[in-house]
Amino acid sequence: MRAYTKLRIDRFIGGPLCWALNLLVRGAGAVSRRDHRIPPADVRVICVAKYAGMGSILSALPLLAALKARYPHAQLVFLSSRKNATLLERVTTIDERLYVNEDSLQGIALSTLELCWRLWRLRPALYIDLELYSYYASMIAALSGARNRLGFYRKSTVFKRGLFTHLVFFNTVSPVHELYLQLGYVAGCRAPTEGHADPRLRQLQLRPQDREEVQAVLGKWQSNAAPLLVVNPNASDLCLERRWPLEHFAVAIAALLDKVPALSVVLSGAPTEREYVAGLHSLLTRYEGRVANFAGQLSVGGLLALLERADCVLTNDSGPMHMAFALGRPTIALFGPGYPKHYAMLANSTCTIVFYEPVICSPCLYHSDTPPCGGDNQCMKLIRPEGVIAACLAFLAPRPQPRQQLPQQWLPPAAEDTVKQVGEQPLGRVLLRPFSL
Numbered sequence: 001m002r003a004y005t006k007l008r009i010d011r012f013i014g015g016p017l018c019w020a021l022n023l024l025v026r027g028a029g030a031v032s033r034r035d036h037r038i039p040p041a042d043v044r045v046i047c048v049a050k051y052a053g054m055g056s057i058l059s060a061l062p063l064l065a066a067l068k069a070r071y072p073h074a075q076l077v078f079l080s081s082r083k084n085a086t087l088l089e090r091v092t093t094i095d096e097r098l099y100v101n102e103d104s105l106q107g108i109a110l111s112t113l114e115l116c117w118r119l120w121r122l123r124p125a126l127y128i129d130l131e132l133y134s135y136y137a138s139m140i141a142a143l144s145g146a147r148n149r150l151g152f153y154r155k156s157t158v159f160k161r162g163l164f165t166h167l168v169f170f171n172t173v174s175p176v177h178e179l180y181l182q183l184g185y186v187a188g189c190r191a192p193t194e195g196h197a198d199p200r201l202r203q204l205q206l207r208p209q210d211r212e213e214v215q216a217v218l219g220k221w222q223s224n225a226a227p228l229l230v231v232n233p234n235a236s237d238l239c240l241e242r243r244w245p246l247e248h249f250a251v252a253i254a255a256l257l258d259k260v261p262a263l264s265v266v267l268s269g270a271p272t273e274r275e276y277v278a279g280l281h282s283l284l285t286r287y288e289g290r291v292a293n294f295a296g297q298l299s300v301g302g303l304l305a306l307l308e309r310a311d312c313v314l315t316n317d318s319g320p321m322h323m324a325f326a327l328g329r330p331t332i333a334l335f336g337p338g339y340p341k342h343y344a345m346l347a348n349s350t351c352t353i354v355f356y357e358p359v360i361c362s363p364c365l366y367h368s369d370t371p372p373c374g375g376d377n378q379c380m381k382l383i384r385p386e387g388v389i390a391a392c393l394a395f396l397a398p399r400p401q402p403r404q405q406l407p408q409q410w411l412p413p414a415a416e417d418t419v420k421q422v423g424e425q426p427l428g429r430v431l432l433r434p435f436s437l
Helices: 003-032 054-059 061-070 082-088 105-122 136-141 176-186 199-203 208-218 246-259 271-282 300-309 319-327 385-396 415-424
Strands: 045-049 075-081 094-099 126-129 149-153 166-169 227-232 264-267 291-293 312-316 331-335 351-358
Touching: 003 136, 045 061, 045 105, 045 136, 054 061, 054 082, 054 176, 054 319, 061 075, 061 176, 061 199, 075 082, 075 105, 082 094, 082 300, 094 105, 105 136, 126 136, 136 149, 149 176, 166 176, 208 300, 227 246, 227 300, 227 319, 246 264, 246 271, 246 312, 246 385, 264 271, 271 291, 300 319, 312 319, 312 385, 319 331, 331 385, 351 385
Parallel strands: 045 075, 045 126, 075 094, 126 149, 149 166, 227 264, 227 312, 264 291, 312 331, 331 351
Antiparallel strands: none
């Protein structure tokens, strides 16, 4: 089921049901007068819900680490779409996973009934909903029966107050992992990263079969000693305008293949994206034997293992970008409709370069169902291949490339200066260089 179909179902069916349930919950709350304090001894089951977005799930890993640190004996249950199962099975902090089948309306209905039954049996003390706009997610939170239900609001709390016992404002210019942690702080957690390694790397664990899958696909095509560039030219159908033009990708990849003779390039993507990725592959036919289209050939675990092997990942703002961040791989990330400070702040600042050209309507991703450009994503088209090539070479060149050899306008500035600079940019001003996080 496509993203916009699910949005329409949620809005036109879930909306009225949510308002009706809100009235019932408010009435029940007025009668029962439940105590909503959170004594640690009472927290035996914690539910965290994030149905859409693999990138958002990976951004929630610091929250999961914080919950485990605060409530080490509690059972941590994660609710999500079944399509995220392969990723969630590799997150070690999760004790149990509950899924909704979003393939069809009937599948949603039947799996929702099963989900509610499992929640009633678990009787969670804490329920944390990481969705922002979803009526469906809000209904499941209320139906869980949890004594304390934590969620986000944006403009108004009217429809959520009652369904949730604790609400936190969702600021679209704040790093999303910090927003998720705010819900953890409300639940009594402390920051999980103080004096510890990156909590994502301790939680995301690949399996031997993941690496075997990649090795079987790569075969003799690519030597382990040769540099490997993984390119993800895709973005989910929730906002296709996040895609950098295929022609720009082709120019950048061709230049890198010419400058790094031993380089191999793998184009990645989901089965539904294979035809689109084939369009990029067709622009690189003169490099036959050095460029492979793996779209649709790898499982999520296999994709993680492929990214783990990459010397550099070139990607749009998407799920694979967050996977590369979580695995600590050198990453060149391309942003346009989304705001880098919102979704890229968990990246490793020593090996991540982000390109962002904030035109007057960017970031539109959080404010409009239909992008104001109508598909003419100038925010992505303004990112020039020359800078992307120079950034990739910093990771792919046989020897580290001296900074003075890179075009001056594309030098990555220091992380702190960049975050400050981008935060202070007025809308409409175009950055002339990428920034390092």
